[in-house]
Amino acid sequence: MTVLYKPKPLTETPTDCVVEDIPAGTFRVNRAALADEAVFRDETRAIFERCWLYVGHESEIPEPGDFRARDVGDRPLVLWHGHDGVRRVFYNSCRHRGALVCRVPEGNTRSMSCFYHAWTYGSTGALNGLPGQEGYGPTFDRAGMGLHSPAKVDSYRGFVFACFDPGAVDLRTYLAGAAAYIDLVADQAEAMEITPGAHEYSADANWKLFVENSMDGYHLLPVHTTYFEYLEKVEGVRPNPGSLDEGIDLGNGHAAVKLRGPWARPVARWTPVLGEQNRERVEAAYAELVRKHGPERADLIGRVDRNVLIFPNLIILDLMGVVVRTITPTAAGHTKITQWSLATAGEDADMRARRLENFITFQGPGGFATPDDLEALEACQAGYRTGAGVPWSDISRGMHREHSGQSCGSSDERQMRAFWRRWQKLMSAR
Ligand code: FES
Ligand SMILES: [Fe+2]
Numbered sequence: 107m108t109v110l111y112k113p114k115p116l117t118e119t120p121t122d123c124v125v126e127d128i129p130a131g132t133f134r135v136n137r138a139a140l141a142d143e144a145v146f147r148d149e150t151r152a153i154f155e156r157c158w159l160y161v162g163h164e165s166e167i168p169e170p171g172d173f174r175a176r177d178v179g180d181r182p183l184v185l186w187h188g189h190d191g192v193r194r195v196f197y198n199s200c201r202h203r204g205a206l207v208c209r210v211p212e213g214n215t216r217s218m219s220c221f222y223h224a225w226t227y228g229s230t231g232a233l234n235g236l237p238g239q240e241g242y243g244p245t246f247d248r249a250g251m252g253l254h255s256p257a258k259v260d261s262y263r264g265f266v267f268a269c270f271d272p273g274a275v276d277l278r279t280y281l282a283g284a285a286a287y288i289d290l291v292a293d294q295a296e297a298m299e300i301t302p303g304a305h306e307y308s309a310d311a312n313w314k315l316f317v318e319n320s321m322d323g324y325h326l327l328p329v330h331t332t333y334f335e336y337l338e339k340v341e342g343v344r345p346n347p348g349s350l351d352e353g354i355d356l357g358n359g360h361a362a363v364k365l366r367g368p369w370a371r372p373v374a375r376w377t378p379v380l381g382e383q384n385r386e387r388v389e390a391a392y393a394e395l396v397r398k399h400g401p402e403r404a405d406l407i408g409r410v411d412r413n414v415l416i417f418p419n420l421i422i423l424d425l426m427g428v429v430v431r432t433i434t435p436t437a438a439g440h441t442k443i444t445q446w447s448l449a450t451a452g453e454d455a456d457m458r459a460r461r462l463e464n465f466i467t468f469q470g471p472g473g474f475a476t477p478d479d480l481e482a483l484e485a486c487q488a489g490y491r492t493g494a495g496v497p498w499s500d501i502s503r504g505m506h507r508e509h510s511g512q513s514c515g516s517s518d519e520r521q522m523r524a525f526w527r528r529w530q531k532l533m534s535a536r
Contacts, residue, residue: 146438154179165299196253263292283356297451311483313435323516333474343368359417359528363516374408
């Protein structure tokens, strides 16, 4: 039996949180990891201050001056396209006394003026002006008082990440096997863009429950019955559980589930939900994928569905359309979710409308999937109030397959174990 993570005495739950017992075929997670505030505080330092975190997509700030304010790992940041053509990420905190410099979620501007004492920063982050500079005397280092940036900032295929740890590995190394899954998204069209607007919601559940849920093939049929009934009624399709086929460990805590769903894919699979008038468009988009990438990769890009986790909190749902989702913990038992639709850039207006309709119908906060998922996650969190009475959650589905070298299905829990193993490693290394 291997004890994988033992919280330091700081926590009042002196239990071993992740315990994998290969001979017994069990993988257990102590529920303190999901409910204890001390564990939650440890995670901030051990995970969110160490890992590369998703900030936004380059397509969100196409023009010089464009910006987006984002809370990333609960730190306020600004993603800003400089007038020198460089996209940068800054901490959203004034160098003077710390006020948020940017207090609107998005826009376009040459400069931002802090509302407290009016220090003004240009789009390269430089401190361009301040009232009464002479009050600081001749040694005042204005050039050294620009906005600060996180220790590391980089992008991969349009996805911009930041890391607060100067000692972290580079982004490409960090992404490990997940990079190929980002490629499958980025290769869906000549260019992809985040559509305007976002879904924002929250729930009384630990952030790791959202991570698990986003890669949980096992819950699909019991929880999403209503959606599948709707699909059958409207589109005449029903998922075949046998086609839910793979759970994958992508290294460094990243993971994916792969399946072949029956639903519409705007670049590859037409169904009535996309409208008769778009049938040719979808077929042409798929033909273009085949021309560019060959039939095998085109099939993989366009007709295989997948949910991908980029550890710790970015999910890419590459299903009917593409949904980019961030999971932000705010307390042991509370989490904020933001999700965007990533679409073919410049696509036809009717196609875009249908894609967004699909996005809101399934993934939206009032759609067929999300409320049912939240109900399940909040029920788990409520169950953790049993405390030490029922201390362990079980994540061992498919252990026997995983450890005998067989592939696991998406309704196995291999992908979650990949997440938890990485979690324990980072938590133990604090
Ligand atoms: S806090 Fe920003 S100008 Fe004083
Ligand atoms: Fe779900």
